[in-house]
Amino acid sequence: MPELPEVEVTRLSFVEKISGAQxxxxxxxxxxxxxxxxxxxxxxxQTVTAVRRRGKYLLVDxxxxxxxxxxxxxxxxSFGQCLSALGKHDHFEMLTTRGTLRLNDPRRFGAVVFAxxxxxxxxxxxxxxxxxxxxxxxxxxxxxxQALKSKKSSIKQxxxxxxxxxxxGNIYASETLFLxxxxxxxxxxxxxxxxxxxxxxxIRLVLQTAVARGGSTLKxxxxxxxxxxxxxxxxxxxxxxGLPCRTCGAPVKSIRQGQRSTFFCRTxxxx
DNA sequence: CACGGATCCTGATGGC
DNA sequence: TGCCATCAGGATCCGT
Numbered sequence: 001m002p003e004l005p006e007v008e009v010t011r012l013s014f015v016e017k018i019s020g021a022q023x024x025x026x027x028x029x030x031x032x033x034x035x036x037x038x039x040x041x042x043x044x045x046q047t048v049t050a051v052r053r054r055g056k057y058l059l060v061d062x063x064x065x066x067x068x069x070x071x072x073x074x075x076x077x078s079f080g081q082c083l084s085a086l087g088k089h090d091h092f093e094m095l096t097t098r099g100t101l102r103l104n105d106p107r108r109f110g111a112v113v114f115a116x117x118x119x120x121x122x123x124x125x126x127x128x129x130x131x132x133x134x135x136x137x138x139x140x141x142x143x144x145x146q147a148l149k150s151k152k153s154s155i156k157q158x159x160x161x162x163x164x165x166x167x168x169g170n171i172y173a174s175e176t177l178f179l180x181x182x183x184x185x186x187x188x189x190x191x192x193x194x195x196x197x198x199x200x201x202x203i204r205l206v207l208q209t210a211v212a213r214g215g216s217t218l219k220x221x222x223x224x225x226x227x228x229x230x231x232x233x234x235x236x237x238x239x240x241x242g243l244p245c246r247t248c249g250a251p252v253k254s255i256r257q258g259q260r261s262t263f264f265c266r267t268x269x270x271x
Numbered sequence: 272c273a274c275g276g277a278t279c280c281t282g283a284t285g286g287c
Numbered sequence: 288t289g290c291c292a293t294c295a296g297g298a299t300c301c302g303t
Contacts, residue, residue, distance in 0.1 A: 003296060033279070073297055107280045109297060153274065169296055258275070
């Protein structure tokens, strides 16, 4: 499931294998979030030239356009020699000369959209408002702090919105704010420069570590309970309501912000 | 225009 | 066991 690190790890898992492949057939299952925006047969004969990532979107470059793939809340991609029939939640399948790309997405919040080019209206509508890449050079502490000044809503909501920086999902929003010692309810515009710098560092550290770990999310780690050899990646606050803060022992608080759960420590995270 | 809330959909889980 | 309510890692759209 799809936080930025998992999207990136998914990309890395098949980009080399699929690049150069020619599309042979495309099959659609039930409707995803948006229509694909072309006749699937138009994809046949096109060549996959690359697979890139922008935020949580995968950009599958074709000889005659590109496919924007989003995994939503519950989507996952597989690439290989698919011999089995389409499953109940397989809603997109692309047979190529090098293997088959499949999207499995029970909740169908994901999408596969064809765009004629990266600057087309279709692509611009989906990618145009995205903030900077958290692991790229453009994401500096100074620019981050400056951007936060213009946002009146809570810092947690600002992180989730992805208009300043992409890739911080609901889990990592709580975790990075804990690492930075910032209360999730603080208005973004009130965050001082040194605190913005702490948050900037926390975002890069957490996302970098997750990518290096193969995209495994904190959620998956905590549900893989029992003897973990991966203690260092256990959530500090996420999904730990009422449990003792790992730093100070105070019970972790749970609130809701914009219909999403937020977890934090009242002692360690200052407004 | 910036913000907060409703919304898309299915499945897992917990209370009664 | 079943039935119902609630919640789930996302992001757009709509009303104020």
